[in-house]
Amino acid sequence: MSASDDAAALCTVRDLVRWGASRFAEAGLHFGHGTDNALDEAYALVLHALHLPFDLPALYLEAAVTARERDAVLRLLRLRVSSRKPAAYLLGRIRFAGLDFEIDERVLIPRSPIGELIERGYAPWLRQPPARVLDLCAGSGCIGIATAAVFEDAEVDLAEIDAGALAVCRRNIERHGLGDRVRAIRSDVYEGLGDARYDLIVANPPYVPEAEWRALAPEYRHEPRRALAAGEDGMDVVARILDGARERLASGGLLICEVGGSVDAFAARWPRLPVTWIEFERGGDGVFVISREDLESAHARG
Structure with missing residues (x-):
């Protein structure tokens, strides 16, 4: 035939x-x-x-x-x-945390287990709705925008270094009609945010070790390298997030950060940091939560 x-x-x-x-x-x-x-x-x-x-x-x-x-x-x-x-x-689109997002090859494809956490209002970690939220390394803006959809009074900043990704963020803000509460800011981690403080910082930064990135399947090569690879152990950007989190979190504030399959590398760098690893019902792992107060205590201990 x-x-x-x-x-x-x-x-x-x-x-x-x-x-x-x-x-x-x-x-x-x-x-x-x-x-x-x-x-x-x-x-x-x-x-x-x-x-x-x-x-x-x-x-x-x-x-x-x-x-x-x-x-x-x-x-x-x-x-x-x-x-x-x-x-x-x-x-050209994907569904995340119950919402549709526009995407292209300027941004990572949304697939974080943090989506499940958003759908349950970050329970049991958040005790009250946050007034200000920061989505670090925002990419398409999916995490911050979905969070804004859950917390209807929250102001949300989407921090992203890449100009192309920021354009995608802005399209998604407009798509969901959230321009009055959500803004996309060009920022290299915290550099670009002024002196803002947040009740909740959520980050899905690059965390793939360079050697591991080079061995990924061809599908991953269509995603921005800077959104995946982050130094020899994958922890370069995570380190910057942790270093500045104490100054950026309000009293009682939380940092939630994904490190995916690089949990061992994280533990090797910060063996005594009192993080809690979140469990997910629908699969996925490598997401930790830590409070501003625990970050302060860990810093004081050295």
Whole structure:
């Protein structure tokens, strides 16, 4: 059977999803940017190409597609294989903490387990709604914007060093109608924030060791290197966040920071820092919380 005959045999939405998943598995693609398997990735791309919602009732998976629709789907599925771009970049958007965000290759694809924490209002760590929140290394702005959506009276700063990422932040602020409470600021960690203090600082900084970054699957090479790699042990930016957090947190304030798979590197640098590692119901790890007071005590002990 020729390639064209093969394509012509794909008649329904379900056929296209199955075909895409098979091609993805055959090509050895990597999944870790919003999906974790070939079927889910193919499903997302097929529905996007057909202009259908992700919560499509199962009945419509048996719907026949036109020749034009089939061609559009196959172009997108083949692009996923040939480019090795994660599906989220091909779609130009992703859902995080219950909200849709625009993204492109100027920002990291949102996938932090902090999203689960946001959805539960940072319970049990926050005892009262924060008045001021800082999203450090904001990227697309997803963490800060989703936090602002939960705490409707909070003022939120999105701090980001990269001008391209700031442009994406601003689009997402506008998308969610939060321009009166959320602002994007060009800032190298805290340098650019003036003397502002915050009740909550949330950070998803780069934390991948250089050697590990060089060994990542090709999909990760489409993400900004500076959003992933951070020195020999991955802790260069985390160190700056910790060093300045005491001065930036208000009394009773909290720092929540993700270090992902670099927990051992974190523990090697700060073996006596009294952080608490957060457990997540939906998977993910490597996120710690520490209060301003505990940071002060640790600093006093040296």
